[in-house]
Amino acid sequence: MLVTGKVHKVGAHIDTDAIIPARFLVTTDTQELGANCMEGLEPGWVKRVQKNDIIVADENFGCGSSREHAPLAIIGAGIPVVVAKSFARIFYRNAYNMGLVLLEVGDDADRLNDGDTLEVDLDAGQIKNLTTGETVICAPVPQSMQDLLDAGGLVPYVKKRLAEKR
Amino acid sequence: MSHNLAEKILQAHTDEEITRAGQIVTCRVSLVLANDITAPLAIKSFKGMGATRVFDKDKVALVCDHFTPNKDIDSAEQVKVVREFAREMNVTHYYEGGDCGVEHALLPELGLVGPRDIVVGADSHTCTYGGLGAFATGMGSTDIAGAMALGETWFKVPPTIRVEYEGVLEPFVGAKDLILHLIGRIGVSGALYRALEFGGPVIDNLSIEGRMTMANMAIEAGGKVGLFPADAKTLAYCAAHGRTGDKALKADPGAVYEQELSLSVTGMSPQVACPHLPDNVRPVDELTNLRVDQAVIGSCTNGRIEDLREAAAILKGRKAHKNVRLIVLPATPKIWRQAMDEGLFSIFMDAGAVVGPPTCGPCLGGHMGILAGGERCIATTNRNFRGRMGSLQSEVYLSSPAVAAASAIAGEIINPAKL
Structure with missing residues (x-):
């Protein structure tokens, strides 16, 4: 799958309170959460985002609480992929469970600038920076995560497991 | 093979043999937890999974503690979703109102968590129960929904950082200072994807409450779990809170650690x-x-x-x-x-x-x-x-x-x- 979009660059240790502050956790609706994506980082942040845009972050993106509302808010904002030097553990599981793709690229994240246009090849694990002409290779998505993505997320995966048990 | 605390507990809950960090294993869970913020999403996923009952009505805890007493209409609606689900599933451990407390203080007090347990909770501070020698970790709502339906979940066996404390605590210095000091030293991603395992004479002397305070903040260093051995003090705490059959737990001699830190607390200020x-x-x-x-x-x-x-x-x-x-x-x-x-x-x-x-x-x-x-x-x-x-x-x-x-x-x- 190919995704083409503009980079929105954020810093290190972007926490889940920055991604979706607790006051917005009174809903489970993806679109409503998306309307407040990154509201704890900068009020009105989401207004700059267009469908298929990409967040590029420094290390430990998604640290803090276990709220699944965080990846949902990102998906709800129309962002299908987050690229970062590294991700926080709970956020990592949540993202794949929800169908948000995370690409870990280490220090290569520094080669992707705010406003650059990227073409991300999810199958090849490759990011083409259309603005600079550079290419960044991502760590491969682990097999167990790929299985989840192939199943369409954790919900259909468990559904299948439950059906097998019956 | 010799196991550290994390490996030892995971091994007790899986039929696969744990041989190395990074291995992915499926484990049976002892308790599954969610709260008023995370349970509504978990319930949505649970229903989406086509699940019709929880794996064990006595091994699911739903604690409405975050926005309660309900602060507004939206939070009241969320609690209502959780309450109705708890009734429908006949969940034994549902709490709101007069018997409800902050989940990670409440569950140990009720004797619902103890040594060797695997506890997964849709709350990042689930790691608190590491203070009792439980492999307890936070996950998102959908992972929790899967665990509620299946009674099992997958884990990547984490590499472990062992932290030993020695010396004498100064006046007005305690568990909170120890864990803040450690987080300051290793950073908010210092234990990312890793287990923290605590030990040493200072830890032996620390109360169970103090150990839970420290384990609670393992996540603030990015840690998956913050583990303490279960000693005589742990067993006394568990027995006093109505548990039976718990046994002492410590890492095997020769267990493998990714990193070992030895810290002196003498002279440390708040x-x-x-x-x-x-x-x-x-x-x-x-x-x-x-x-x-x-x-x-x-x-x-x-x-x-x-x-x-x-x-x-x-x-x-x-x-x-x-x-x-x-x-x-x-x-x-x-x-x-x-x-x-x-x-x-x-x-x-x-x-x-x-x-x-x-x-x-x-x-x-x-x-x-x-x-x-x-x-x-x-x-x-x-x-x-x-x-x-x-x-x-x-x-x-x-x-x-x-x-x-x-x-x-x-x-x-x-x-x-x-x-």
Whole structure:
């Protein structure tokens, strides 16, 4: 799958309170959460985002609480992929469970600038920076995560497991 | 093969042989937890999975503690979803209202968690139960929904960082200072994807409550779990809280660690995490002229009876500064009653404190103590992210109950030894 979009660059240790502050956790609706994506980082942040845009972050993106509302808010904002030097553990599981793709690229994240246009090849694990002409290779998505993505997320995966048990 | 604590517990819950860190294993879980924020999403996923019953009605805990007593219509609607699900599934351990407390203080008190258990919770501070020797970790709602349906989940066996403490604790220095100091040293991603395992003479002497305070903040270093051995003290705690059959637990001789740290606590002063990350830690004496508008004593980190006693010892016969709102939130009804019976409330109220109900409340900026722009709070909670307790222009400093109480009296952040 190919995704083409503009980079929105954020810093290190972007926490889940920055991604979706607790006051917005009174809903489970993806679109409503998306309307407040990154509201704890900068009020009105989401207004700059267009469908298929990409967040590029420094290390430990998604640290803090276990709220699944965080990846949902990102998906709800129309962002299908987050690229970062590294991700926080709970956020990592949540993202794949929800169908948000995370690409870990280490220090290569520094080669992707705010406003650059990227073409991300999810199958090849490759990011083409259309603005600079550079290419960044991502760590491969682990097999167990790929299985989840192939199943369409954790919900259909468990559904299948439950059906097998019956 | 020799196993460290994390490997040993995981091995007890899987049929696969654990041979290395990084291995992915499926484990049976002892308890599955969610709260009023995370359960509604978990329920949505659970139904989407086509699940019609929970794997074991006695092994699911639903604790409505974050926005309760319900702060507004939306939060009341969320709790209603959880309540109806609990009834439909005949869940034994459902809590709201008069029997409800902050989940990570409540479940140990009810004897629902103990050594060798695997506990997964849709709350990042689920790692608290590591203080009892449980492999306890936070996950998202959908992972929790899967665990509620199947009674199992997958884990990547984490590499372990072993932390040994030796030396003698100074006055007014305790568990909170130890964990803040460690987070300051290794950073908020210092234990990312890893287990922390604690040991050494200082840990042996630490109370179970203190161990839970430390385990609680493992996640603040990015850790998956913060594990303590289960010793005679642990077993006594578990027995006193109605559990039977628990056995001592320690790492095997020759267990493998990715990293081993040995830290001396002698000479360590009280520690404070400054805005806006829990690893921005400094000794309290380095902080000067930091007036505070609010002091919060409570939460899953420091809302237990020992914490309230520590605060009361400082506050006794003194008054909070006229510019400081002092808020005390005992973490469970049992702790609340105990504090009342011990006369702690008289001390708090004489000091001008508000004593509130058990709730996560202000810790996550929910309610009961939200900060305005430009305000500063000293809190015994666990996170000081920007805007965590209210306005994006407010500041949260994290400390022990003793430092928070002393700062409330002084009107600025202060070492209790200087009162």
